[in-house]
Amino acid sequence: MSAPKQAIHWFRQDLRLADNPALSQAAKHGSVLPIYILDDAAAGMHAPGAASRWWLHHSLTDLQQRLNGALSVYMGDSVAIVLELVTRFNVTAVHWTRDYAPWRVAQDAQVAEALRERGVAVSVHSGSLLWEPDTIVKPDGTRYGVFTPFYQRGCLEAPAPRRPIPEPQSVRYQSDSLALPSINALNLLPHNRWDLSLAPHWDIGELGAHRRFNLFVDTQVDQYKDRRDFPAEPSVSRLSPHLHFGEVSPNQLWHAVYASSMNKQRAHFCTELGWREFAYYMLHHHPTLPHTHLQAKFNAFPWQEDPVVLDLWQRGETGIPMVDAGMRELWQTGYMHNRLRMIAGSFLVKNARMHWRHGERWFWDTLVDANPANNSASWQWVAGSGSDAAPYFRVFNPVLQGQKFDPDGAYIRRYIPELAALPTEYLAHPWTAPASVLASAGVQLGITYPEPCLDLEKTRASALAAFQRMNAESV
Numbered sequence: 001m002s003a004p005k006q007a008i009h010w011f012r013q014d015l016r017l018a019d020n021p022a023l024s025q026a027a028k029h030g031s032v033l034p035i036y037i038l039d040d041a042a043a044g045m046h047a048p049g050a051a052s053r054w055w056l057h058h059s060l061t062d063l064q065q066r067l068n069g070a071l072s073v074y075m076g077d078s079v080a081i082v083l084e085l086v087t088r089f090n091v092t093a094v095h096w097t098r099d100y101a102p103w104r105v106a107q108d109a110q111v112a113e114a115l116r117e118r119g120v121a122v123s124v125h126s127g128s129l130l131w132e133p134d135t136i137v138k139p140d141g142t143r144y145g146v147f148t149p150f151y152q153r154g155c156l157e158a159p160a161p162r163r164p165i166p167e168p169q170s171v172r173y174q175s176d177s178l179a180l181p182s183i184n185a186l187n188l189l190p191h192n193r194w195d196l197s198l199a200p201h202w203d204i205g206e207l208g209a210h211r212r213f214n215l216f217v218d219t220q221v222d223q224y225k226d227r228r229d230f231p232a233e234p235s236v237s238r239l240s241p242h243l244h245f246g247e248v249s250p251n252q253l254w255h256a257v258y259a260s261s262m263n264k265q266r267a268h269f270c271t272e273l274g275w276r277e278f279a280y281y282m283l284h285h286h287p288t289l290p291h292t293h294l295q296a297k298f299n300a301f302p303w304q305e306d307p308v309v310l311d312l313w314q315r316g317e318t319g320i321p322m323v324d325a326g327m328r329e330l331w332q333t334g335y336m337h338n339r340l341r342m343i344a345g346s347f348l349v350k351n352a353r354m355h356w357r358h359g360e361r362w363f364w365d366t367l368v369d370a371n372p373a374n375n376s377a378s379w380q381w382v383a384g385s386g387s388d389a390a391p392y393f394r395v396f397n398p399v400l401q402g403q404k405f406d407p408d409g410a411y412i413r414r415y416i417p418e419l420a421a422l423p424t425e426y427l428a429h430p431w432t433a434p435a436s437v438l439a440s441a442g443v444q445l446g447i448t449y450p451e452p453c454l455d456l457e458k459t460r461a462s463a464l465a466a467f468q469r470m471n472a473e474s475v
Contacts, residue, residue: 006031010096014246015059016206019164022125026095027168039078049365051334054195057188059245062205070173073180093121102287130161133284145387151274164252201333209242225268231337232410240369279377290376297474298385303355319450322402323347325415334368345382346396351459356383392467395460402428
């Protein structure tokens, strides 16, 4: 006897049950085969990095538990796997959530065409963004290229984001006995278990995402705009990895913030969701964003190659405390506060004059929230090569940034304990401390903590001169 007709829900970056339009539509068929496919070959250079693979393992494990063991996982060619399942399970419809990574867009088209040729209904749903990129256009029908008008006139004047929908009920989930025996078979966890330092910092999965968000709304969102730039404080949402893996939807966040009285703090959080929308908007309209300058003049910029400085930057040993603290936070937690992302990025691209792709690749491997839209758009913003970028002459001074946003030195002391006994007035620039002060704090520059690998003032001047030459030659 043939298997009963049913639908497939193909989980990708939507690892949740509530507010999942694709899953809810699949559930209307009565019987659903929920699947996940790890397709590294198709993803190519944008296969998940090491930190993302660690998160993915635990997020899939959580989803598997929420589905009472019904999630079937596979590894290999997505097209071949989906087509084989459609035949073997007599599937009449396949549902999935739209993804905007260029390789996913190409793959979706291929899978959809193959399914339709076999008479299988294909439904691709919106569930990762508040507004679909093609719906946000200027009055003359052209695309936006600058964030503020994109958000203020494009998004906020468009129809409001749809309201979240509940988790589907009374669904018969079916599993595949021929799938991989467990999520462990995907080999997502590192063999040397460096990830053990990451685990205490996160509550991974759909319920964890909501616990994190509820805590943010109850205790932090009403200080968000005023305090979000101070990395030692619990003043940011830390929801970016949960959003990236789809454990929570932007619609759930948007409407929860709007549910009570709006103020400038909550509006600013919504604006940050708008920046996420803008990054995906840019990726959608510029699929080469992860590896091509949006401003072509940057193709001629005289980038430098310095593997020694790059290694010091990656290890948080540049001798510049605010840079090093950010890079160590990244290594220890899989996350870096946004203010530090700008500081560390500016140091690499402006002071060291290294191509932003070096930073983009390191962040891709070490951030738990790495995605091709935010990662590449943010690095191009720092470099000045994006369409809505920081001007070339904006070079973050990590000393002044530390003094302003870590005024009592709590953040630097947390991640650079070898400087903890140093008086706060010298924490952001220990090389200026008198020898007696260093000795009293147990600090030996070049031994217990590095001396600066670059001169901040000289490298800033050199970078500005190079940018100015590039601009003059591009006229």
